[in-house]
Amino acid sequence: MGKDIQKYIHDTFGVKYEVRNIYRLMKTLEIVWITSRSKHPKQDLDAQEAFKKISN
Known part of the structure; x- marks a missing residue:
């Protein structure tokens, strides 16, 4: 955050x-x-990959 950098x-x-x-200054x-x-600890990577394949 900006305050941390400050x-x-x-x-x-x-x-x-x-x-x-x-x-x-950063710009x-x-x-x-x-x-x-962040990744949810219960995420299903296989389901995500399957969704990516059918959504393209």
Whole structure:
């Protein structure tokens, strides 16, 4: 989250940024904030693959 990055930058470099500027900085540096989706522990991978095959 932006607040976590804000705190890291302040603690590491002693520089204060507003959260909105953290996201602007990330965009300027072309840093993409992408996380993977979590997987449910009871998911059925075989059923998912079967669905993918019939939906295409």
